[in-house]
Amino acid sequence: MTTLTGIPAGPLIPMPDRNPAALRVAVARLSPEALPRFDTHWADAMNQARDEFSLLPGRHFVDHWWAWVAIQRWPERAARFRECEHIVATSDDKATRRAASAELGRILADSQANASRATGPGSTTRTPNTSSATSPSLTGGTSKTSLAASPKLSASAASAVPSTSRNPPPASRPTPKDRS
Template sequence: MPPREKRATLARTTRRPYVDDATWDSADAIAAGDALPVGHLLTVLLDRYAAGVVDVPLPEEDVRAGGRSGRLAAIGDAAWTHADERREREGIQSMSVLCELLLREAVAGHVSAGLDAAPRAQQTTERREESAGAATPSLFHSAAGDLTESAMTEHATEPTGPLIPMPEKTPAALRVAVGRLDPGVLATFDQQWDEAMRQARDEYTLTPPRAFVEHWWSWVGVASYPQRLARFRECERIVSESEDRAERRAAASELASILAEAVAA
């Protein structure tokens, strides 16, 4: 293949499909089990859908309903374009709907995305690049999500129930909850809120503040339960450090379950 053609085939564009939050987080955890960005997973799924290798069942419910956020992902241009052509022929409402349907199938284990398609070094670089451009960071990998050592010590002997009830799903209520769980991260909370509002004003979109609320809602849902938080961190450690692919994928699956339980509160 000529170099110019190869570069065109591998070209990626950062896109923002609107996908159900729990589905996206579960798919992201599966991809993380192989040190991949979720954009790589989605590119493979779209490519296989375009080639007719993967089919998706048409949804009975309205996939465009609430509970969805715009998620940034670097997705291969060729896969996106060819999948869009088939989507139009099959009458699927939008590429966002198609992305969600494909990710649902992957999360349910109905399709395999062949996540070993890229070398480990390339996978790690891609995931780092995508994380840098994402609207919301990982829950507990960054300073935004880390409970301070003093807070962890204070909560270590707490009962298995929640330390606080889940707040209302508003920035003001979430800020109070974060302050009760760990005042040390309030500065990060405020900084991210200011950035979300700046981006909303600059781009005339409500997506950044909505994504901000979803992120910190998940943060509170995990951090409110000391045992849940401890297991979440352990699973993240396994996903990040383990050399055993099966162990990483099992930990990624558990991360998805923990997040689903946290946001269902």
């Protein structure tokens, strides 16, 4: 059955891998006018990462744009998301703003869950961080999330971060004296 509105029933594009290059291609396909914002956000995240010696700004950038793509690839969902954002920003009624805000949260959670399934089992993409204290603003603002609310570093990322503690080597590891 076809829709009379001309809006496709399925997603416009498949869900991309969870990395900046794949996300940039997806953003370009979904909304070329969003590319300058994407590029500016990427540059800001990399500058912040360099200034703070942290991997988190890059991870937050990827999480933000992955969620943006997850919503924007479904035209009806994206339109409703924009409507709810408008209601939250302009309504004088507190109950209406709360209802629209709750719907924004549901749309975001559903989009991320569907996107996680769309990438399939065994995918190299990381599951979205749904336990953080704040969800990313999809209208362009950057948000600061505390380190405690951030997901733990993966083993490969953690090994790239220099250790500041002076822990002795694990006991199972032979010391030079044991090797002789």
